[in-house]
Amino acid sequence: MIYEPDRRRVFLNRKSNILSLAGWTDILVNSVSQTERLRMDKTLRADFHVHTRFSMDSMSSLEDIIDRCEEVGVNCIAITDHNAFEGALKMQELAPFKVIPGEEVLTPNGEVIGYFLKEYIPSKQPMEKVIAAIKAQGGLVALPHPFDTFRGLHLDGKKLEDLVSQIDIIEVFNARSPIPWDSTRARDFAKKFGLPGTAGSDAHSPREIGKTYVEMPAFDGRDSFLAALRRGEIHRCRSSPFVHFYTMFSKMKKSL
Ligand SMILES: [Zn+2]
Ligand SMILES: [Zn+2]
16 A cells, blocks of 8 residues: 555645644545545534633624624634633524633632533632543543643643643643744644644634634534544634733723
8 A cells, every 4th residue: 555645635735724734644645535534524613712801811702603603613612711601502592603611710830721611610729620520530641731821830841741641632832922932832742742723713702712712623522522633634824912902901801
């Protein structure tokens, strides 16, 4: 059998700023038609990091998020509100597309995201406890922006490596992380430990949704999700640094 690299994917990488997850594991395909088949079934355009007005620093209504997703063709989102879970459940009822209920939980060591959650998880408890709480309800554990200079983990490398067996996913691109090499570190870490990567807009306003997404095959639930994610391709686009002013403004307005 003659194997050829997926040249179309390489071409797209150069032209469209697409970071192919498949490229990390150096997947080779044996014919162009197989390449086409691999691409054809990537029917989801997913954003794995979206905040709603139930977050303390976002004013995005569920309806505005849905409208924006429909406008830009995003048909799968994870709601990952800060230390809040109500918005995720409401969005699951309301949205006409796939919603993964999640929460971005603050711990003394940095933030952890639980995906496929059923219940709210309180913040400000040790990271190990949050991870255990996510697992206890059948969720998946993800580390958002783990090496972000401003919002990264506060763990020494050794402790992070000790925790890695309990982590399911690394967020390898966050549109609100301004420094490129922070994402490169996340990507290298995911690759080193064989973990699948997600990407997300980290949108706190609806207009941030749509430029960063993962194109991936459909999945039925938590169990088929990881396999589908491993075949995903990340389309990345960094948000303007001014989006952080919007977050500050939202926080101030909500605290009045
Ligand atoms: Zn965060
Ligand atoms: Zn976030």
